[in-house]
Amino acid sequence: MQTNISDKIRLPARYGTGEKSVWIEYNEFITEVKPKLNLGQGLPDYHCPSHVPKALAEAALSENPLMNQYTRGFGHPRLVQSLAKLYSPLINREINPMSEIIVTVGAYEALFTTILGHVEPGDEVIVIEPFYDCYDPMILAAGGKAKFIALKPKKIHDKMTSAEWYIDEKELESLFSDRTKMFILNTPHNPLGKVFTREELEKIANLCKKYNVLCVSDEVYEWMVFEPLKHIRIATLPGMWERTITIGSAGKMFSVTGWKVGWAYGPANLIKNLQIVHQNCVYTHCTPVQEAVGRAIEFELSRWKTPECYMFSLARELLAKRDVLDRILKDNGFLTTLPEGGYFITAEYSNIANKLDLSTEKDKYKDTRFTKKFAKEASILTIPMTAFYSKDHKHLGENYIRFCFIKKDEVLAQTGTLLQEWHQKTK
Numbered sequence: 001m002q003t004n005i006s007d008k009i010r011l012p013a014r015y016g017t018g019e020k021s022v023w024i025e026y027n028e029f030i031t032e033v034k035p036k037l038n039l040g041q042g043l044p045d046y047h048c049p050s051h052v053p054k055a056l057a058e059a060a061l062s063e064n065p066l067m068n069q070y071t072r073g074f075g076h077p078r079l080v081q082s083l084a085k086l087y088s089p090l091i092n093r094e095i096n097p098m099s100e101i102i103v104t105v106g107a108y109e110a111l112f113t114t115i116l117g118h119v120e121p122g123d124e125v126i127v128i129e130p131f132y133d134c135y136d137p138m139i140l141a142a143g144g145k146a147k148f149i150a151l152k153p154k155k156i157h158d159k160m161t162s163a164e165w166y167i168d169e170k171e172l173e174s175l176f177s178d179r180t181k182m183f184i185l186n187t188p189h190n191p192l193g194k195v196f197t198r199e200e201l202e203k204i205a206n207l208c209k210k211y212n213v214l215c216v217s218d219e220v221y222e223w224m225v226f227e228p229l230k231h232i233r234i235a236t237l238p239g240m241w242e243r244t245i246t247i248g249s250a251g252k253m254f255s256v257t258g259w260k261v262g263w264a265y266g267p268a269n270l271i272k273n274l275q276i277v278h279q280n281c282v283y284t285h286c287t288p289v290q291e292a293v294g295r296a297i298e299f300e301l302s303r304w305k306t307p308e309c310y311m312f313s314l315a316r317e318l319l320a321k322r323d324v325l326d327r328i329l330k331d332n333g334f335l336t337t338l339p340e341g342g343y344f345i346t347a348e349y350s351n352i353a354n355k356l357d358l359s360t361e362k363d364k365y366k367d368t369r370f371t372k373k374f375a376k377e378a379s380i381l382t383i384p385m386t387a388f389y390s391k392d393h394k395h396l397g398e399n400y401i402r403f404c405f406i407k408k409d410e411v412l413a414q415t416g417t418l419l420q421e422w423h424q425k426t427k
Contacts, residue, residue, distance in 0.1 A: 014140055014141045014142075014143065015137065015140070015141060016137060016140060021133055021134070022133055022383060022384070022387035023041065023133075026040055026041070026381065026383065027041075029372065029375070029381075030381060033372075033375055033376055033381075035375040035376075035379045035380060035381045036379040036380070036414070036418065037379065037380045037381065037411060037414060037415060037418065038381045039380055039381060039382055039403045039404050039405075039407065039415065040371075040381040040382050040383040040402070040404065041383070041404065042190070042257070042343060042344065042404050042406065043257045043258075043404075043406070044255045044257070044406045044407070045406075045407050045408055045411060046407075046408050048254050048255040048256050049254060049255075049296075049310050051296060051299050052254045052256060052292065052293075052296045053256075053292075055291070055292040055293075055295040055296050055299075056288060056289060056291075056292035058292075058295075059287075059288040059289075059291040059292045059295070060288040062288075066287075067287060067288055067291060068287060068288060069287060070284055070287065071284060071285075071287040071290060071291075072284070073275075073278070073279055073283050073284045074098075074101075074102050074103065074275050074278065074279075075097075075101055075102055075103030075263070075285075075290070076103065076285075076287060076290035076291055076294060077097075078290070078291055078294035078295070079103055079261075079263075079290045079291070079293055079294035079297075080097035080098065080101045080103060080263075081097045081294070082293075082294040082295075082297040082298050082301070083095075083097065083101050083103075083248075083263060083265065083294075083297065084096070084097035084100075084101060085297075085298075085301060086297055086301060087265060090233065090236075091233055091235050091236050091241070091246075092236060093241065095265055096268065099268040099271065099272075100265055100266060100267060100268050100271055101263060101264070101265045101271070102263060102264050102265075102271055102274050102275055102278060103261065103262070103263050103285055103290060104261075104262045104263060104264065104274075104278065104282075104285065105260050105261075105262070105282050105285055106249065106251065106260040106261065106262040107218070107220045107247050107248065107249040107251070107252075107262035107263075108134060108260075108262065109262060109278070109281070109282065110247045110248075110262045110263060110264040110274070111134060111135070111138060111216070111218065111247060112134075112138055112277070112281075113264070113273075113274040113275075113277040113278045113281070114216050114245050114247070114264060114273075114274055115135075115138045115139055115141075115142050115144070115182070115216070116138070116141065116142050116277045117273030117274045117276060117277045118181060118182060118214055118270075118273055119139060119142035119143065119144040119181055119182060120142070120143060120144070120181070121142075121143030121144070122143065122144070122145070122179065123142075123143075123144045123145070123179065123180075123181035123182070124144065124145050124146075124147050124175075124177070124179045124180045124181060125139045125144050125145070125146050125147065125180075125181060125182040125183070125184060126146075126147050126148075126149065126172075126175050126176070126180060126182070126183045126184070126213075127139075127146050127147070127148050127149075127184050127390075128148075128149055128150075128151060128167065128184070128185070128186065128189075129148050129149065129150040129151065129388065129389050129390060129393055129396070130150075130151070130191055130192065130385060130388030130389055130397060131148075131184070131186065131388055131389075132186065132190055132218070132388070133387050133388060135184055136390060144181065144182075146390065147175045147180075148389075148390045148392075148393060149167055149168070149171055149172055149175055150167075150389075150393055150396055151165040151166065151167060151189075151192060151194065152165060152166065152168075152396075153165050153337070154166060156335070156348070158330070158335060159338075160335070160336070160337045160338065161337065161338045161339075161340060162189065162192045162193045162194035162195070162337055162338065162339045162340045162341075162346075163194065163195075163197075163340060164337075165192055165194055165337070167200070169203060172203075172204075172207065173207060176207050176210070176211045176213065177211070178211070180211050180213050181213065181214060182213060182214045182215075182216055183204065183207070183208055183213050183214070183215050183216070184216045184218065185201075185204060185215060185216065185217045185218065185234060186217075186218040186219075187201075187217070187218075187219065187231070187232075187234075187341075188219075188221040188222070188224060188225055188231065188339075188340065188341030188342045189221075189341075189342065190220075190221065190342055190344060191342075191344045191346055191383075191385065191388055191402045192337060192339065192344075192346055193337070193338075193339020193340055193341050193342040193344060193345070193346070194339070194340060194341075195225050195229050195231065195340040195341045196232070197232075198232050201232055201234045201237060202237060204234065205234060205237045205238075205239070205240050208240070208243060209239050209240075209243070212243075213243070214243055214244075214245070214270070215234060215240065215243055215244045215245070216244075216245050216247065217233070217234050217235065217244055217245070217246045217247065218247050219231070219233065219246055219247060219248055220247065220248060220249040220251075220252045220262075221252055221341055221342040221343075222248065222252075223252070223253055223310075223311045223312075223314050223315065224252070224314060224315050224318055224341050224342050224343060225315055225340065225341040226315055226318075226319045226322070226339075226340055226341060227315070227316075227319075229340050229341070231341070233246060234246075235266070241266075241267065242267050243270075244266055245264050245265075245266040245270055245271070245274070246264065246265050246266060247262065247263070247264050248262065248263050248264075248265075249261070249262045249263075250262065250263075250293045250296075253310075253311070254293070254296055254310065255314070255406070259289050259292075259293070261285065261286075261289055261290060261293050315341075318343055318405070318406060321343075321405045321406065321407065321409070321412060322338070322339065322343075322345065322405050324405075324409070324412050324413075325345055325403060325405040325412050325415065326338055326345055328412065328415055328416040328419065329345065329347050329403065331416070332352070332416075332419040332420070332423060333349075333351045333352040333423075334347040334348065334349055334351070334352070335347065335348040335349075335350075335351065336348070343404060343405055343406040344402050344403065344404055344405070345402070345403045345405060346385065346400050346401075346402055347382075347400065347401055347402075347403060348399050348400055349367075349370060349399065349400070349401055350399050353370065355422075355423075355426040356370060356373045356374065356377065356426075357373070358370060358373055360373070361373050365384060365386040365394055365398055366398045366399070367384035367385055367386050367397060367398050367399065367400060367401055368384040368386060370384070370401065371383065371384045371401055374401075377422060377425075377426075378418055378419060378421075378422040379418055380415060380418055380419070382401040382402060382403050383401065383402040384397070384401055384402075385397035385398075385400035385401060385402060386398055388402075
């Protein structure tokens with residue numbers, strides 16, 4: 001008996017119902033609405049350090065013909081060696097570049113290979129909310145089950161910082177069990193900008209050790225921690241190296257998000273599982289781009305800990321931008337959470353919500369309706385915070401939106417102008 005082909009050929013359940021990610025949805029929305037400013041997606045709108053694209057041009061135009069051919073599948077030799085030189089002193093152990101590092105197509109693929117390489121059907125993965133939106137679908141694709149715990153502010157007030165968002169310790173331990181395979185940590189945190197303290201990390205580490213759980217530490221914003229705070233790598237805590245995979249990003253390190261170069265490092269027996277997924281997925285990554293990142297890291301290591309070193313100057317540059325945008329948002333009715341790291345500000349908008357008629361927007365969640373109406377009327381695109389929460393907990397994010405501040409100074413100034421103009425129109 002004939003049936004419709006779509007009855008048989010359909011999206012596997014492991015990919016959910018095939019919803020668009022917030023990034024796909026909002027990129028399409030930008031094309032339609034054309035807001036003047038995009039403060040939604042986390043991408044710089046100004047040039048990266050000049051030596052970085054220069055290294056790519058030199059690699060692509062090299063007299064060595066192999067520079068534009070396939071390279072080693074698990075990471076271009078020059079890049080993995082430079083990563084080992086960079087991270088070995090930071091984690092107080094010698095990293096083997098060939099067996100303890102893998103280069104991936106962005107941190108996104110590093111997460112994918114880590115989750116698919118370790119999570120089996122029925123395994124549970126603990127995820128801190130709000131979370132980067134790809135965690136949940138990747139866990140689902142692996143057949144796992146995400147268990148969520150939310151960071152919550154101790155008290156809402158007009159001088160909040162990301163340090164005031166905390167995890168309830170008893171609730172956290174209640175999520176661990178013999179079924180727990182993995183814990184995903186993100187520090188500095190996206191979107192809140194929270195930099196987890198040593199005490200907080202020790203509590204997480206102790207639970208991972210007690211229940212024999214793999215820790216995946218997403219540290220792509222590691223170079224964007226504002227003084228006097230310091231980024232602490234959980235892999236350096238006692239007993240954690242052997243159970244931690246740490247993920248990094250050249251896109252965040254050098255402000256070249258379009259290059260899509262990421263990596264993971266950890267003990268060889270854990271990285272081996274990532275290699276298996278990687279070799280059966282993308283196999284390798286762009287050779288000249290990897291060569292360029294390797295050269296760029298070498299250049300920065302040659303001026304390590306000097307004021308000119310980009311890994312140290314970036315946070316100073318962003319600190320000033322953070323403070324400018326934070327003041328603009330506060331002056332225009334938003335209640336902000338001042339981030340300790342990263343390049344996003346989370347803002348509570350309830351004080352100005354009545355300036356917008358959200359009834360014309362058809363989206364389910366209030367913050368999504370707000371961001372779309374706000375983009376249309378104030379011409380500023382932001383991202384709704386419900387995108388970073390699980391289905392059952394989206395109500396926790398409905399009063400918040402996310403702004404990006406790794407932007408030109410004139411763009412941040414224009415933000416203030418557009419907000420003032422919008423306020424005048426909505427009096």
